[in-house]
Amino acid sequence: MAVYLILFLLAAGMGIPLCGICEKKEGRGVLWYCIVMGAVLTVISSLRFGVGYDYNLYAGWYYDLNFTDFDGPRGGRKEIGMFLPLKLLNLFTSDYAAAFPLISLMIYVPLTVYIFRRSDNPWISFAAFLGMGLYFNSMNFMRQFIAAVICAYAFEYAAKGCRIRYLLIILFGAVFHRSALFLIPCFLFAYIGWNTVTFVIAAVLSAGAFAFSGELMRLFTKYFYSDYTSSSSDVTSGLSPVYAVMFGVLFLLLFALRKRTDGEERSINITVWCGFFAFFFELLGARIAIISRLSLLFFIPAVCLGVPKICSALYRMAEGRKKGAGIAVITAAVILLGGSYYMLIARNYNGVMPYRTIFERTVEI
Secondary structure, three states: OHHHHHHHHHHHHHHHHHHOOOOOOOOHHHHHHHHHHHHHHHHHHHOEOOOOOOHHHHHHHHHHHHHOOOOOOOOOOOOHHHHHHHHHHHOOOOOHHHHHHHHHHHHHHHHHHHHHHHOOOHHHHHHHHHHOOHHHHHOOOHHHHHHHHHHHHHHHHHHOOOHHHHHHHHHHHHOOOHHHHHHHHHHHHHHOOOOHHHHHHHHHHHHHHHHOHHHHHHHHHHHOOOOOOOOOHHHHOOOOHHHHHHHHHHHHHHHHOHHHOOOOHHHHHHHHHHHHHHHHHHHHHOOOHHHHHHHHHHHHHHHHHHHHHHHHHHHHHHHHHOOOOHHHHHHHHHHHHHHHHHHHHHOOHHHOOOOOEHHHOOOOO
16 A cells, blocks of 8 residues: 555646646756656556456467457457557566566557646646546556547547548457447537536436446447346446546536636536546446446546646636635545555455555566
């Protein structure tokens, strides 16, 4: 647990002086902060051993590459985006431990660049990435998380009205996980503004989808998660409603503060929509766990961009009422994110406890 706690303290403790309390500072401090955080996230994920429920699954898949040609069956790694780089690596080493540094680089390098370029304040983005469980998700659903990071860039082009670039990036994300194809019509997010009518329609949609989640499950397992059968635990059971509540609060704040946040209207609309669908699929996941996997595609814009916008809006509102009151907002944000992060660790979210390194490996998987 100590490694994870130190990581969060580093994200907040180093971030505030280098990036600014709430408003993003100018200068190299932000760049160096992002480089350090990206490197630390990569190292912790790369050197783990047996950490995460999917660790053994990916280790086994990598081992199977020893007996697979480039034109042979790919087993669980059907998408060429994951198969090809791992197979190339396998030509040099058969040790499955080598797969995780490569996968980690594929996740955290583009994620760090995304946060540096797009976030209103990177330290809040990294703190939220940790506090809302995205880091632990990335240690498990690695193939889909790579696709999610790639698709996060696509939303930027949607906001600019660049349809072709948006589509090309989505298709590139689908090379790693075909669920990215689900995002093709999401280009329309930029043109559908949020108001009371939209909110009511979204609420009715959520209630209806929750009631007919069984039919949606059959659709998703047929086209996006065909490796799962009707008897799989992810299909027959649901997740804790806590996650739906957490992302529901995020969505409500994004909706309520949308007119107080900085940025272009299209970009803000997309961030709110991402917040909604993160909540929407987590809500359905409370009944059927596998459906919640689609929320991963919306997490990064909703959390890494949305949470800094919320903090910035609340900070300005508090400062407008009383000078210095904004500090209380940031303090509350750190406490809430830190508390959520600690609870996830205590609950052994996605099997991330205890943390062990590859240097502690005593047996082969």
